[in-house]
Amino acid sequence: MTIRPATLDDLEAMRRVCLLTGDSGQDATGRWSSDGLLPDVYLEPYVRYPAALGWVVQEGGHVAGYVVGVADTDDFANWWRQSWVPEFVGRHGDTSSRDDEMWLFDGGTRPELMLRLVAATGYPAHLHIDLLPEAQGRGLGRELLRTFGEELVVRDVAGVHLGVGEDNVGAAAFYRRLGFDEPAPGVMSSPSARLARS
Protein backbone atom coordinates (compact mmCIF):
# COMPACT_ATOMS: atom_id res chain seq x y z
CA MET A 1 0.00 0.00 0.00
CA THR A 2 1.31 3.45 -0.88
CA ILE A 3 -0.06 6.91 -0.16
CA ARG A 4 0.24 9.45 -2.98
CA PRO A 5 -1.49 12.70 -4.01
CA ALA A 6 -4.91 12.23 -5.64
CA THR A 7 -5.43 13.28 -9.26
CA LEU A 8 -8.48 13.65 -11.50
CA ASP A 9 -7.57 10.27 -13.00
CA ASP A 10 -8.47 8.75 -9.60
CA LEU A 11 -11.94 10.26 -9.62
CA GLU A 12 -13.99 7.21 -10.62
CA ALA A 13 -12.15 4.92 -8.21
CA MET A 14 -12.54 7.46 -5.40
CA ARG A 15 -16.27 7.83 -6.14
CA ARG A 16 -16.57 4.06 -5.76
CA VAL A 17 -14.84 4.12 -2.35
CA CYS A 18 -17.15 6.94 -1.27
CA LEU A 19 -20.24 4.91 -2.16
CA LEU A 20 -18.98 1.64 -0.68
CA THR A 21 -18.29 3.30 2.70
CA GLY A 22 -20.99 5.98 2.66
CA ASP A 23 -23.64 4.53 4.97
CA SER A 24 -22.03 5.19 8.37
CA GLY A 25 -18.98 3.29 7.13
CA GLN A 26 -21.01 0.57 5.35
CA ASP A 27 -21.93 0.10 1.67
CA ALA A 28 -24.44 2.76 0.60
CA THR A 29 -25.23 1.21 -2.79
CA GLY A 30 -28.97 1.57 -3.49
CA ARG A 31 -29.53 3.60 -0.30
CA TRP A 32 -30.49 6.84 -2.10
CA SER A 33 -32.44 7.57 -5.29
CA SER A 34 -29.14 7.80 -7.19
CA ASP A 35 -25.83 6.18 -6.28
CA GLY A 36 -24.23 9.36 -7.62
CA LEU A 37 -25.66 11.60 -4.89
CA LEU A 38 -23.18 10.83 -2.10
CA PRO A 39 -20.03 11.20 -4.23
CA ASP A 40 -21.47 14.35 -5.83
CA VAL A 41 -21.67 15.92 -2.38
CA TYR A 42 -18.78 14.38 -0.45
CA LEU A 43 -16.17 13.47 -3.04
CA GLU A 44 -16.14 14.89 -6.56
CA PRO A 45 -16.19 18.61 -5.69
CA TYR A 46 -13.21 17.95 -3.41
CA VAL A 47 -11.24 16.54 -6.33
CA ARG A 48 -12.29 19.21 -8.84
CA TYR A 49 -11.78 22.29 -6.63
CA PRO A 50 -8.57 23.95 -7.90
CA ALA A 51 -7.10 24.27 -4.37
CA ALA A 52 -8.12 20.75 -3.32
CA LEU A 53 -6.01 18.71 -0.90
CA GLY A 54 -6.22 14.98 -1.45
CA TRP A 55 -4.27 11.76 -1.09
CA VAL A 56 -5.17 8.21 -2.05
CA VAL A 57 -4.12 4.83 -0.74
CA GLN A 58 -3.10 2.70 -3.68
CA GLU A 59 -2.76 -1.05 -3.51
CA GLY A 60 -1.48 -2.62 -6.70
CA GLY A 61 -3.50 -1.00 -9.46
CA HIS A 62 -6.47 0.10 -7.41
CA VAL A 63 -7.45 2.87 -5.04
CA ALA A 64 -8.42 1.53 -1.60
CA GLY A 65 -9.07 4.80 0.19
CA TYR A 66 -8.52 8.52 0.38
CA VAL A 67 -8.51 11.68 2.39
CA VAL A 68 -9.85 14.80 0.69
CA GLY A 69 -10.36 18.27 2.05
CA VAL A 70 -9.77 21.96 1.80
CA ALA A 71 -7.63 24.43 3.75
CA ASP A 72 -10.11 27.31 3.42
CA THR A 73 -13.77 26.26 3.69
CA ASP A 74 -14.97 29.83 3.03
CA ASP A 75 -13.17 29.97 -0.34
CA PHE A 76 -14.34 26.45 -1.14
CA ALA A 77 -17.98 27.41 -0.45
CA ASN A 78 -17.65 30.33 -2.89
CA TRP A 79 -16.18 28.05 -5.57
CA TRP A 80 -18.91 25.47 -4.87
CA ARG A 81 -21.66 28.09 -5.29
CA GLN A 82 -20.29 29.31 -8.62
CA SER A 83 -18.99 26.06 -10.12
CA TRP A 84 -20.43 23.04 -8.38
CA VAL A 85 -24.07 23.99 -7.71
CA PRO A 86 -24.80 24.25 -11.49
CA GLU A 87 -23.10 20.90 -12.05
CA PHE A 88 -24.96 19.25 -9.16
CA VAL A 89 -28.34 20.63 -10.28
CA GLY A 90 -27.61 19.52 -13.85
CA ARG A 91 -27.06 15.97 -12.59
CA HIS A 92 -29.80 15.69 -9.95
CA GLY A 93 -32.13 18.70 -10.14
CA ASP A 94 -32.45 21.13 -7.25
CA THR A 95 -34.77 19.13 -5.02
CA SER A 96 -35.81 15.59 -4.21
CA SER A 97 -39.22 13.93 -4.04
CA ARG A 98 -37.91 12.07 -0.98
CA ASP A 99 -37.94 13.80 2.40
CA ASP A 100 -35.22 11.50 3.71
CA GLU A 101 -32.63 12.70 1.19
CA MET A 102 -33.28 16.44 1.28
CA TRP A 103 -30.17 16.82 3.43
CA LEU A 104 -28.11 15.52 0.50
CA PHE A 105 -29.69 18.07 -1.86
CA ASP A 106 -29.02 20.77 0.73
CA GLY A 107 -25.43 19.56 0.77
CA GLY A 108 -25.23 19.89 -3.01
CA THR A 109 -26.99 23.22 -3.43
CA ARG A 110 -26.38 25.19 -0.20
CA PRO A 111 -22.61 25.36 0.33
CA GLU A 112 -23.07 28.10 2.92
CA LEU A 113 -24.14 25.33 5.32
CA MET A 114 -20.48 24.28 5.48
CA LEU A 115 -19.63 27.53 7.22
CA ARG A 116 -21.54 26.52 10.35
CA LEU A 117 -18.77 24.14 11.36
CA VAL A 118 -16.12 26.78 10.73
CA ALA A 119 -18.01 29.00 13.17
CA ALA A 120 -18.51 26.16 15.65
CA THR A 121 -14.85 25.12 15.73
CA GLY A 122 -12.91 28.23 14.68
CA TYR A 123 -10.92 26.10 12.24
CA PRO A 124 -11.02 26.91 8.50
CA ALA A 125 -10.04 23.51 7.06
CA HIS A 126 -12.21 20.42 6.76
CA LEU A 127 -11.81 16.89 5.43
CA HIS A 128 -13.41 13.56 4.54
CA ILE A 129 -11.65 10.20 4.89
CA ASP A 130 -12.81 6.78 3.68
CA LEU A 131 -11.06 3.42 3.36
CA LEU A 132 -12.45 0.22 1.86
CA PRO A 133 -12.91 -2.56 4.46
CA GLU A 134 -9.75 -4.41 3.35
CA ALA A 135 -7.68 -1.28 3.98
CA GLN A 136 -9.10 -0.55 7.44
CA GLY A 137 -7.39 -1.31 10.74
CA ARG A 138 -3.88 -1.19 9.29
CA GLY A 139 -2.81 2.29 10.35
CA LEU A 140 -3.61 3.86 6.98
CA GLY A 141 -6.28 6.20 8.34
CA ARG A 142 -3.78 7.54 10.87
CA GLU A 143 -1.17 7.92 8.11
CA LEU A 144 -3.57 9.75 5.77
CA LEU A 145 -4.57 12.21 8.50
CA ARG A 146 -0.95 12.79 9.50
CA THR A 147 -0.19 13.60 5.83
CA PHE A 148 -3.15 15.99 5.72
CA GLY A 149 -2.13 17.65 8.98
CA GLU A 150 1.47 18.11 7.84
CA GLU A 151 0.23 19.95 4.73
CA LEU A 152 -1.95 22.21 6.88
CA VAL A 153 1.05 23.05 9.07
CA VAL A 154 3.09 23.93 5.96
CA ARG A 155 0.25 26.22 4.86
CA ASP A 156 0.00 27.79 8.34
CA VAL A 157 -3.62 26.69 8.76
CA ALA A 158 -4.63 26.58 12.45
CA GLY A 159 -6.79 23.47 12.41
CA VAL A 160 -9.32 21.19 10.78
CA HIS A 161 -12.89 20.13 11.49
CA LEU A 162 -15.25 17.44 10.24
CA GLY A 163 -18.72 16.09 10.83
CA VAL A 164 -19.35 12.49 11.84
CA GLY A 165 -22.77 10.81 11.73
CA GLU A 166 -24.16 9.72 15.10
CA ASP A 167 -24.38 6.11 13.86
CA ASN A 168 -20.73 6.01 12.83
CA VAL A 169 -19.34 5.08 16.24
CA GLY A 170 -16.23 3.47 14.73
CA ALA A 171 -15.17 6.63 12.93
CA ALA A 172 -15.83 8.75 16.02
CA ALA A 173 -13.64 6.39 18.09
CA PHE A 174 -10.90 6.67 15.45
CA TYR A 175 -10.95 10.49 15.54
CA ARG A 176 -10.90 10.50 19.35
CA ARG A 177 -7.98 8.10 19.34
CA LEU A 178 -6.09 10.53 17.09
CA GLY A 179 -6.71 13.33 19.58
CA PHE A 180 -9.64 15.14 18.00
CA ASP A 181 -11.80 17.27 20.29
CA GLU A 182 -15.60 17.10 20.13
CA PRO A 183 -16.85 20.69 20.54
CA ALA A 184 -20.45 19.69 19.74
CA PRO A 185 -22.26 16.39 19.09
CA GLY A 186 -21.15 15.05 15.72
CA VAL A 187 -18.50 17.74 15.28
CA MET A 188 -14.81 16.85 15.65
CA SER A 189 -11.80 19.15 15.35
CA SER A 190 -8.06 19.20 15.80
CA PRO A 191 -5.28 21.76 15.67
CA SER A 192 -3.15 21.07 12.56
CA ALA A 193 -0.01 20.59 14.61
CA ARG A 194 -1.62 17.88 16.75
CA LEU A 195 -2.87 16.07 13.65
CA ALA A 196 0.56 16.26 12.05
CA ARG A 197 2.04 14.53 15.12
CA SER A 198 -0.71 11.89 15.40
Ligand SMILES: CC(C)(COP(=O)(O)OP(=O)(O)OC[C@H]1O[C@@H](n2cnc3c(N)ncnc32)[C@H](O)[C@@H]1OP(=O)(O)O)[C@@H](O)C(=O)NCCC(=O)NCCS
Ligand atom coordinates in the same frame (compact mmCIF):
# COMPACT_ATOMS: atom_id res chain seq x y z
C1 LIG B 1 -12.64 5.46 10.14
C2 LIG B 1 -11.42 5.05 9.29
C3 LIG B 1 -11.01 6.22 8.40
C4 LIG B 1 -10.26 4.70 10.25
O1 LIG B 1 -9.12 4.36 9.48
P1 LIG B 1 -8.29 3.03 9.82
O2 LIG B 1 -7.16 2.93 8.87
O3 LIG B 1 -9.24 1.89 9.89
O4 LIG B 1 -7.75 3.36 11.28
P2 LIG B 1 -6.24 3.10 11.81
O5 LIG B 1 -5.90 1.67 11.57
O6 LIG B 1 -5.33 4.11 11.23
O7 LIG B 1 -6.43 3.33 13.37
C5 LIG B 1 -5.83 4.42 14.08
C6 LIG B 1 -6.21 4.30 15.52
O8 LIG B 1 -7.64 4.45 15.66
C7 LIG B 1 -8.18 3.30 16.30
N1 LIG B 1 -9.43 2.94 15.63
C8 LIG B 1 -9.64 2.85 14.31
N2 LIG B 1 -10.91 2.43 14.07
C9 LIG B 1 -11.46 2.25 15.30
C10 LIG B 1 -12.73 1.80 15.72
N3 LIG B 1 -13.69 1.44 14.85
N4 LIG B 1 -12.99 1.72 17.05
C11 LIG B 1 -12.05 2.07 17.96
N5 LIG B 1 -10.79 2.50 17.60
C12 LIG B 1 -10.53 2.57 16.29
C13 LIG B 1 -7.19 2.20 16.08
O9 LIG B 1 -7.27 1.21 17.09
C14 LIG B 1 -5.87 2.93 16.08
O10 LIG B 1 -5.41 3.11 17.40
P3 LIG B 1 -3.87 2.71 17.77
O11 LIG B 1 -3.01 3.29 16.66
O12 LIG B 1 -3.66 3.34 19.08
O13 LIG B 1 -3.83 1.23 17.75
C15 LIG B 1 -11.73 3.80 8.43
O14 LIG B 1 -12.01 2.71 9.26
C16 LIG B 1 -12.86 4.00 7.43
O15 LIG B 1 -12.64 4.51 6.35
N6 LIG B 1 -14.09 3.57 7.79
C17 LIG B 1 -15.22 3.58 6.84
C18 LIG B 1 -15.58 4.96 6.31
C19 LIG B 1 -15.84 5.96 7.40
O16 LIG B 1 -16.56 5.69 8.35
N7 LIG B 1 -15.24 7.15 7.23
C20 LIG B 1 -15.39 8.25 8.17
C21 LIG B 1 -16.59 9.04 7.85
S1 LIG B 1 -16.81 10.38 9.05
